[in-house]
Amino acid sequence: MKCNLCEKKAVILNPSYCKEHFIDDFEKKVEETIKQFNLFNKNEKILVATSGGKDSLTVLHILKKLGYNVKGLLIDEGIKNYREYTIDDMNEFSKKYDIDFVIKSFEEEYSSTLDDITKKTTLNPCHICGIFRRQLLNKYSKEYDVIATGHNLDDEAQSILMNLLKSQTNLLSRLGPITGLKKDDKFTRRVKPLYLLSEKNIRLYTFLLGLKNTFTECPYSSSSFRNEISIMLNELENENQGTKSNIVNHFLKNQDKIKKIGEKEGSANLCYICNEPSSGKICNACNILKELKLI
Amino acid sequence: MEVLIEKENKKKNINFRGNVRELLEKLDINPETVIIISNDQVLTEDEKLEGDEKIKILSVVSGG
Structure with a gap:
């Protein structure tokens, strides 16, 4: 199928765009999201x-x-x-x-x-x-x-x-x-x-x-x-x-x-151990670290 | 046709003629989760395959 905006071959359907028009549309959407x-x-x-x-x-x-x-x-x-x-x-x-x-x-x-x-x-x-x-x-x-x-x-x-x-x-x-x-x-x-x-x-x-040619998946x-x-x-x-x-x-x-x-x-408090924002007296990170005896 | 499925790091040789969407159905792969490459070109789901292509199926989910 051809691009909706030019004669080149589409790289995506619904809507159909060629490489250049897809990249253009994609970057515009990011810019619009930042502004919106x-x-x-x-x-x-x-x-x-x-x-x-x-x-x-x-x-x-x-x-x-x-x-x-x-x-x-x-x-x-x-x-x-x-x-x-x-x-x-x-x-x-x-x-x-x-x-x-x-x-x-x-x-x-x-x-x-x-x-x-x-x-x-x-x-x-x-x-x-x-x-x-x-x-x-x-x-x-x-x-x-x-x-x-x-x-x-x-x-x-x-x-x-x-x-x-x-x-x-x-x-x-x-x-x-x-x-x-x-x-x-x-x-x-x-x-x-x-x-x-x-x-x-x-x-x-x-x-x-x-930008990224290798496949990596967290185990x-x-x-x-x-x-x-x-x-x-x-x-x-x-x-x-x-x-x-x-x-x-x-x-x-x-x-x-x-x-x-x-x-x-x-409501936001501060963790009394690390002084970072927390919903309780101790934040989740410090709770886990305590449980693991890392602090 | 030679098919490389990136996520499984597997190469398969299969007999197939039809379009890209039908190939994915045959391989039981959801089109939403992959992009399809042949000769460094992206193929759309409606494109016909003759059966002698080398196809790469790249995973969309990076899972990181």
Whole structure:
């Protein structure tokens, strides 16, 4: 099939675009998302939480191309046969596109890698990893205005469904293209420039631009509830195009009501151990570290 | 036809003629989870395959 806008061969259907028009449309959608949700402006300092995966490399590449002030922060959890490859990818990308990044590791912060931690607990590795990563991102982003993450349409639709299925209204209220809106110098605002872009289109974008050519999959990902939801959502999307967008759009229409419920259920304190934001006296990260006798 | 499935790191030789969507059905792969490459070109689901191509099936989910 041909491109809707020129005579060249399409690389994507519904709508049909050739390589050049797809890339153009994709980058415009990211720019529109930044403006629609007022994520940040060109005077602000943006720290991109990067994993070396397709999503965060896409965020770094587009924001730099659009003229934003960006730097990457990569958290090395200590996952063998995975993280070393994505660090290599990140180093290569950083040199090629002249984008600076720093690495902070679980080992250096918590004296233990995620691989070591999983041997000492029955807690889900993705749960632990998420909590520690969020703590480090916040800790190392104090001099930045925002943390931009590579969360995409698929991630958001999955999170909405996961929280609905577990009846976690409080967690549902923390979703959206921008979080941490409360004025608080202890918590850096988090934004999602790929909020309305599908995982499939992001992969296509990275392939067409040669941003990411190697396949890396976290060895813990198949054990997660998110993985089950992802498979189910992709089946639904295949049968009914637009399912993921419909879920996210429905959430956005009701976001104000959901946020109000969340605000009633939880208020921000500071953890008395690490002094980082927490909904209780001790934050989740310190709770896990105590349980593991790492603090 | 030679098919490389990136996620499984497996190469398969199969007899197939039809379009890309039908190939994915035969391989039991959801089109939402992959992009299809032949000769470094992206193929859309409606494209016809003659049976002598080398196909790469790239996973969309990075899972990281």
